[in-house]
Amino acid sequence: MTQIEAEGALRAVDILERTLSEEYPQIELWAASAATVAYRHDAATTPRNAEPNPDVIGPLVAFPTNAEEVQAIVRAAAAHGVTVVPRGAGSGLAGGASATDQQLVITTERLNRILEVSPLDEVAVVEPGVINAALNEHLARTGLFYAPDPASFEISSIGGNIATNAGGLRCAKYGVTRESVLALDVVLADGSLVSVGHRSIKGVTGFDLTSLFVGSEGVLGIVVKATLRLRPIPVARQTLTAFFDSTVAGAEGLGAITLSPVRPSVIEFFDTATLTNIDAHSGTGLRDRGAALILIEIDGYGIHEQAADLTAALTRAGARVTVEPDIDAEQLWELRRHGRGFPAGHCFIGEDIAVPKSNLPRVYAAFAALEARFGVHISAVAHAGDGNLHPLLTIAADAGADQSVAPPELHEAATELVRIALALGGTVSGEHGIGTLKRDWAALELTERNLDIHRALKAALDPTHTLNPGKAF
Numbered sequence: 450m451t452q453i454e455a456e457g458a459l460r461a462v463d464i465l466e467r468t469l470s471e472e473y474p475q476i477e478l479w480a481a482s483a484a485t486v487a488y489r490h491d492a493a494t495t496p497r498n499a500e501p502n503p504d505v506i507g508p509l510v511a512f513p514t515n516a517e518e519v520q521a522i523v524r525a526a527a528a529h530g531v532t533v534v535p536r537g538a539g540s541g542l543a544g545g546a547s548a549t550d551q552q553l554v555i556t557t558e559r560l561n562r563i564l565e566v567s568p569l570d571e572v573a574v575v576e577p578g579v580i581n582a583a584l585n586e587h588l589a590r591t592g593l594f595y596a597p598d599p600a601s602f603e604i605s606s607i608g609g610n611i612a613t614n615a616g617g618l619r620c621a622k623y624g625v626t627r628e629s630v631l632a633l634d635v636v637l638a639d640g641s642l643v644s645v646g647h648r649s650i651k652g653v654t655g656f657d658l659t660s661l662f663v664g665s666e667g668v669l670g671i672v673v674k675a676t677l678r679l680r681p682i683p684v685a686r687q688t689l690t691a692f693f694d695s696t697v698a699g700a701e702g703l704g705a706i707t708l709s710p711v712r713p714s715v716i717e718f719f720d721t722a723t724l725t726n727i728d729a730h731s732g733t734g735l736r737d738r739g740a741a742l743i744l745i746e747i748d749g750y751g752i753h754e755q756a757a758d759l760t761a762a763l764t765r766a767g768a769r770v771t772v773e774p775d776i777d778a779e780q781l782w783e784l785r786r787h788g789r790g791f792p793a794g795h796c797f798i799g800e801d802i803a804v805p806k807s808n809l810p811r812v813y814a815a816f817a818a819l820e821a822r823f824g825v826h827i828s829a830v831a832h833a834g835d836g837n838l839h840p841l842l843t844i845a846a847d848a849g850a851d852q853s854v855a856p857p858e859l860h861e862a863a864t865e866l867v868r869i870a871l872a873l874g875g876t877v878s879g880e881h882g883i884g885t886l887k888r889d890w891a892a893l894e895l896t897e898r899n900l901d902i903h904r905a906l907k908a909a910l911d912p913t914h915t916l917n918p919g920k921a922f
């Protein structure tokens with residue numbers, strides 16, 4: 450007899466666990482317990498600097514190994530009135546995979562097979578738990594690659610990338626995840642399995658349901674198989690740095706890339722505060738080279754011509770441009786992904802706003818007034834090729850305060866920055882999704898009629914609100 454039974458308080462989730470273990474003994478289950486606390490959170494909601502609380506338990510967690518098992522688990526959960534949280538690798542930054550101890554998490558960790566690679570069709574068929582980097586390692590010998598490369602590519606799953614419509618560094622040239630997903634198999638809330646999309650590059654029969662599921666944050670269905678578009682690995686890649694004398698000059702300089710004939714695969718922008726953060730965290734000397742940086746990757750044929758044209762365009766815009774040797778390039782990309790760090794003893798909010806790229810300079814120009822008004826500090830790195838910024842707003846934490854709880858002035862500054870992005874024709878989230886953390890901000894962007902459509906789609910696919918309730922909109 451479990452402790453819960455002994456206490457006479459058998460909860461729906463515990464009855465579900467008993468049913469699943471009796472009917473499907475082959476499916477690995479972890480009971481809602483202290484051992485599953487990590488499944489309460491994603492990367493954004495994991496408590497920081499907090500002592501583990503022994504009274505807190507996590508959700509029931511199921512580890513299916515094929516689509517039929519996912520179907521069976523969803524059916525059983527719906528029958529027991531237990532809501533389901535789909536989960537990939539838990540690297541999300543919006544709280545989308547967070548779960549309570551009353552919920553069932555279906556993790557795709559064991560649904561991780563690469564089922565097929567077809568060089569002639571330029572597709573790979575994969576299960577959702579495949580880690581993004583593992584797919585590209587597997588593809589390397591075929592001369593093909595899967596383009597969407599979130600900075601979390603080493604730790605995030607293809608299913609999570611699809612459910613968040615993840616962006617990444619190379620999206621400047623190759624598009625976000627949606628542009629690389631051709632077809633999906635999805636388990637719906639009633640346990641049925643639906644195939645949507647086409648293996649061919651073209652296909653317009655019926656509504657574009659594939660695009661509907663991409664970016665739907667596990668609210669409409671659980672992706673159990675994906676047919677992905679691949680591209681040839683470029684014949685050459687080269688990294689360029691363009692250093693400017695100020696954030697304003699660098700942000701304005703981005704337009705020179707857009708107006709040039711060159712289409713870099715990656716265009717990342719670092720403002721002065723971000724370069725200072727990286728130097729402090731990583732011991733580098735980027736600020737010695739300038740006060741703002743555009744870090745660029747070009748690829749494909751004619752690499753030297755591309756580098757020359759871009760150098761000329763950026764030099765005219767006031768930059769000091771260097772074609773970086775491979776070893777330095779590697780370090781710079783590593784710094785972009787992991788070099789920023791978070792200031793100790795501070796509360797922070799990370800944002801994911803996006804604006805039409807011509808408006809990037811206006812967003813950076815707005816920081817100073819927000820800093821003065823709210824007493825916060827703002828730095829922002831941007832996937833500048835697609836107008837997507839990650840502002841980091843920080844404020845010193847009071848001694849002994851829980852640093853994961855943002856004080857009101859930090860929250861107000863962040864909301865004001867969201868309003869500025871919206872006023873500039875932008876959006877609350879460029880790539881991380883809404884999850885639980887950005888629902889208030891999404892309400893600033895989505896009109897009531899727009900929300901009605903979201904609710905109607907949810908009701909059509911999941912009338913009992915079984916899948917990931919309270920997330921995404």
Ligand SMILES: Cc1cc2nc3c(=O)[nH]c(=O)nc-3n(C[C@H](O)[C@H](O)[C@H](O)COP(=O)(O)OP(=O)(O)OC[C@H]3O[C@@H](n4cnc5c(N)ncnc54)[C@H](O)[C@@H]3O)c2cc1C
Pocket residue numbers: 491492534535536537538539540541542544545546557577598599600601604605606607608609610611612613614615616617618666667668670671672673880881884917920
């Ligand atoms: C250091 C770091 C860097 C990052 N950089 C980027 C970046 O450059 N670009 C970017 O876009 N994101 C980035 N992220 C955020 C995160 O990695 C992405 O959102 C990623 O796509 C989440 O994948 P995951 O497998 O971890 O999904 P999870 O966090 O497990 O889940 C994310 C959402 O997807 C749903 N979900 C997961 N699997 C499925 C499935 N099979 N079917 C249906 N729904 C599912 C979940 O319910 C949840 O709503 C970064 C995160 C970190 C920690």
